[in-house]
Every structure is written in C-alpha cells, then in structure tokens.
Amino acid sequence: MKIAVTAxxxxxxLAGASSSAFATQYLTVEQAQxxxxxxxxxxxxxxxxxxxxxxxxxxxxxGLPARSAAWRTFTAFKDDKLLGxxxxxxxxxxxxxxxxxxxxxxxxxxxxxxxxxYRESHGFEIRNANWRQQFVGKTAAAGxxxxxxxxxxxxxxxSCTHVTxxxxxxxxxxxxxxxx
Amino acid sequence: xxxxxQPWLGTLVEISIADAMADTALAAAFELAFQQLAxxxxxxxxxxxxxxxxxxxxxxxxxxxxxxxxxxTVLQAAMxxxxxxxxxxxxxxxxxxxxxDLLPPAGQQLPAYQPQQLSFSLTPxxxxxxxxxxxxDLGGIAKGYAVDLAIQSLQQSGVQNACVNAGGxxxxxxxxxxxxxxxxxxxxxxxxxxxxxxxxxxxxxxSYFSLQHTERGSHSAxxxxxxxxxxxxxxxxxxxxxxxxxxxxxxxxxxxxxxAKHACLAQFGAHALII
Numbered sequence: 001m002k003i004a005v006t007a008x009x010x011x012x013x014l015a016g017a018s019s020s021a022f023a024t025q026y027l028t029v030e031q032a033q034x035x036x037x038x039x040x041x042x043x044x045x046x047x048x049x050x051x052x053x054x055x056x057x058x059x060x061x062x063g064l065p066a067r068s069a070a071w072r073t074f075t076a077f078k079d080d081k082l083l084g085x086x087x088x089x090x091x092x093x094x095x096x097x098x099x100x101x102x103x104x105x106x107x108x109x110x111x112x113x114x115x116x117x118y119r120e121s122h123g124f125e126i127r128n129a130n131w132r133q134q135f136v137g138k139t140a141a142a143g144x145x146x147x148x149x150x151x152x153x154x155x156x157x158x159s160c161t162h163v164t165x166x167x168x169x170x171x172x173x174x175x176x177x178x179x180x
Numbered sequence: 181x182x183x184x185x186q187p188w189l190g191t192l193v194e195i196s197i198a199d200a201m202a203d204t205a206l207a208a209a210f211e212l213a214f215q216q217l218a219x220x221x222x223x224x225x226x227x228x229x230x231x232x233x234x235x236x237x238x239x240x241x242x243x244x245x246x247x248x249x250x251x252x253t254v255l256q257a258a259m260x261x262x263x264x265x266x267x268x269x270x271x272x273x274x275x276x277x278x279x280x281d282l283l284p285p286a287g288q289q290l291p292a293y294q295p296q297q298l299s300f301s302l303t304p305x306x307x308x309x310x311x312x313x314x315x316x317d318l319g320g321i322a323k324g325y326a327v328d329l330a331i332q333s334l335q336q337s338g339v340q341n342a343c344v345n346a347g348g349x350x351x352x353x354x355x356x357x358x359x360x361x362x363x364x365x366x367x368x369x370x371x372x373x374x375x376x377x378x379x380x381x382x383x384x385x386x387s388y389f390s391l392q393h394t395e396r397g398s399h400s401a402x403x404x405x406x407x408x409x410x411x412x413x414x415x416x417x418x419x420x421x422x423x424x425x426x427x428x429x430x431x432x433x434x435x436x437x438x439x440a441k442h443a444c445l446a447q448f449g450a451h452a453l454i455i
Binding site (some may be wrong): 024026027033034038094095096098113114115118120152153154155156157158159160161163164165175 | 183184185186187190191192194196207210323343344346347348349350351352358359360361362363368369371375382383384385386387388392401416418
C-alpha cells in the first residue's frame with residue numbers, strides 16, 4: 001500500500017516527533033470520494049469559510065465548540081445534479097491522530113463516514129525479543145511502521161468519542177452552511 | 181491488502197480484505213460488511229434512544245418487548261456465558277457504568293445493581309419478557325457479534341482472506357495465519373506480544389483505555405458481575421474462540437476470575453492468555 005502524502009500538516013508535524021509511529025492509510029481523499037459517492041462524475045473542491053454567527057449556530061446545534069472557521073469540502077455532482085458534500089477533518093485522541101471524511105446528503109444528513117488515516121501518537125515499539133527477530137530486515141520502507149506489514153492490533157477498546165464528536169460538529173456545519 | 185475503517189459501536193472498525201478482487205466486487209463486499217456493523221450498532225447501542233436495547237431498558241417490569249432476532253441471539257449468548265461463569269459476566273451492569281459516567285445518563289432513576297439476578301427471559305416467540313428493573317449494556321459482547329456478522333457477510337460476498345477488527349475484538353478468515361499484536365497493558369502504546377491466528381476470533385479486554393480516577397474513586401468499563409465492582413488490574417486478557425461474540429464475553433470471565441484456565445473456556449472451545 002502506498003502512503004500518499006496527503007495527511008494534513010498538523011498530523012505530519014506531530015507524527016514527526018516520534019521515531020516510528022504506527023499508522024495506517026485506509027483511503028486517499030480521492031478513494032474516499034468514490035467510496036462515499038460512487039455514482040458521482042465530479043467533485044468540486046472548496047474551502048468553506050464560516051462566519052462568527054454561523055459558528056455560534058453550529059455550537060448550539062452540536063453542543064460542542066465550533067473549533068474551526070475554515071473547512072475543506074468537496075461538492076459531489078452527477079453531471080449537473082447535486083449528490084451531496086464531503087467534509088474533511090482531523091481529530092486528536094489520547095493515543096491517536098485520525099483523519100476522516102464525512103459524506104453528507106444535500107439535506108445535511110450524514111450519509112457515510114470513512115476513516116482516511118489512523119496514526120498512534122506515542123510511537124510504536126516491539127518489546128518481545130523472541131519474535132522481534134521476525135521483523136529483522138524489514139525496514140520502515142518495507143512496511144513495519146506503516147501498518148502494511150503489521151496486520152492487526154488487539155487490545156482494550158479505544159473509544160472513538162472524538163470522531164463521533166467531530167461528525168456531530170460537521171453535521172451542524174452542514175446544517176448551517178451547506179444545506180440546500 | 182485493501183483496508184477500510186468506519187466508526188461503529190463506539191470504536192473504529194477496520195475491515196481488511198487480502199483477496200485479489202475486481203474494484204466493484206471489493207467495494208460491494210466492504211459496503212455489505214459495514215452494513216452489518218451498522219445494523220448491530222443500531223439495534224444494540226445504549227446511546228441511541230430507538231435501539232432494541234434502549235427500548236428494553238425503558239420498558240416497565242413485567243412487559244413484553246419485541247426484539248430483532250439478532251438482539252435475541254446476543255441476549256441468548258449473554259445468558260449462556262452468565263450461567264457458565266456463575267455471574268462473573270453479566271450484562272445487567274449498565275447502571276454501574278452510568279453511575280461512573282462511562283455511559284450517558286438515561287434520564288431515569290438508576291436501578292441498584294444486585295448480583296446473581298435475572299432481569300429478563302426470552303419467550304418461545306422470540307420476545308423479551310422483562311423481569312427486573314436492571315439496565316442492560318451489551319458493550320461487552322455486541323462488538324464481537326458484529327465482527328461475526330461482518331465476517332459472514334464477507335464470506336457471502338466470496339471473500340476468502342480477511343480480518344474484521346472492532347477496536348481490538350477481531351476475527352480472521354483465510355488460508356494462512358495472521359499475526360496479531362497485543363498491546364502491553366503497562367504501556368498500551370507498545371506491543372507486548374504476538375499471536376498467530378487462523379480462522380479464529382480473538383478478543384482482548386483491559387482497563388488501560390477506560391480507567392478513570394475521580395474523587396469518587398477509580399473505575400473502568402470492565403465490571404465484575406459477581407461484585408458489581410470495576411476491574412482495575414493492570415493486566416490484559418485475550419481470549420481466542422471460533423466466534424468473536426464468545427471470545428468478547430469470555431474476556432470478562434477471565435478478567436474477573438484471574439484464571440486463564442477457567443472451566444467456562446473449555447465449554448465454549450476457547451483459550452485465554454493473561455499478560
């Protein structure tokens with residue numbers, strides 16, 4: 001899997017602080033567009049700027065701080081017909097950094113949420129020497145630190161509250177600034 | 181390996197498909213599998229007011245509640261594990277989690293938690309009869325069931341090699357073994373162990389992500405059903421079984437008993453590892 005350099009600046013700079021972060025890229029922005037609106041023929045990019053008044057309305061609707069005045073969006077069309085919108089966002093959890101895309105219908109209801117990238121912020125360490133050997137020779141480029149070589153992690157459930165909060169905020173944004 | 185992830189059941193659920201497939205078939209396989217996760221989320225969420233679970237929790241004692249066959253399957257499995265573990269695993273613990281702010285308040289007075297009680301029965305017609313005021317929480321078993329349904333859906337789409345991982349509760353299918361890394365409970369950002377898994381499920385429970393220390397004491401999302409107390413030990417319990425639903429539920433039995441060879445495991449064809 002190729003790791004595209006589309007991660008937002010914030011993610012890149014934070015991740016740069018740790019020597020080897022566990023990260024997975026699920027979808028590029030383009031792949032997410034197709035996954036959310038497979039029938040679309042065009043995606044028109046725009047930076048959506050919200051006013052102070054709109055931010056207040058968003059806070060009221062979502063019950064959360066509006067956080068940002070500028071949002072990266074795409075409007076999806078099938079020929080001339082409006083299919084909906086995609087809004088991109090990033091959230092930082094206790095242990096992880098997540099980029100995701102929210103697909104919304106023209107009536108501002110959430111159609112689909114796709115995670116684009118997931119990165120653990122505390123670095124990635126393999127402790128047990130017995131099986132560490134198995135990874136000898138696998139460099140970062142060969143996939144050890146970027147999720148391709150490491151299939152899966154099992155552990156206590158990491159809640160995704162910050163993603164669901166983010167989606168709530170974006171649903172409010174759509175209600176206030178995108179709804180047709 | 182193609183991977184997709186979406187937020188469901190309060191965590192990120194990742195589906196990986198290793199088969200070589202045409203793009204459209206692959207997209208359809210992902211879509212159908214995620215629909216199964218969405219279905220379990222809709223039916224068994226504690227948060228959503230219109231879920232089967234929320235309707236059960238709101239229903240007055242003595243009433244009969246219509247439930248989806250999927251909800252019934254999960255409730256039946258929960259009853260089996262509760263019986264086999266002498267109540268170490270119990271889904272009636274929601275009021276404890278609400279009390280500790282680990283679940284949202286439901287707008288009603290909190291029922292007291294009493295161990296070793298029955299709060300419902302399932303009628304022969306597949307409905308639920310409410311016998312007690314307890315609130316149910318399926319957080320300790322529904323994720324596993326959702327993983328099983330998603331795997332089944334992938335198989336129906338013709339997928340042969342895949343993994344569904346619902347925030348650490350996972351199941352793999354395929355011709356070769358998959359390597360699963362286990363987080364170190366003393367330092368969860370690090371990996372402490374590796375397990376090789378083939379055509380099996382593995383679920384892990386530990387308190388490191390849900391642990392809360394407040395002036396009212398220390399709590400976690402893991403509750404010992406026999407005492408109603410939070411399990412706070414800095415250990416991690418992983419259970420492998422054929423079905424992820426059972427693996428998920430059995431982690432709580434092993435955690436509460438501290439016994440990786442608990443008799444309950446053999447009954448469900450499961451194995452446990454404590455680190």
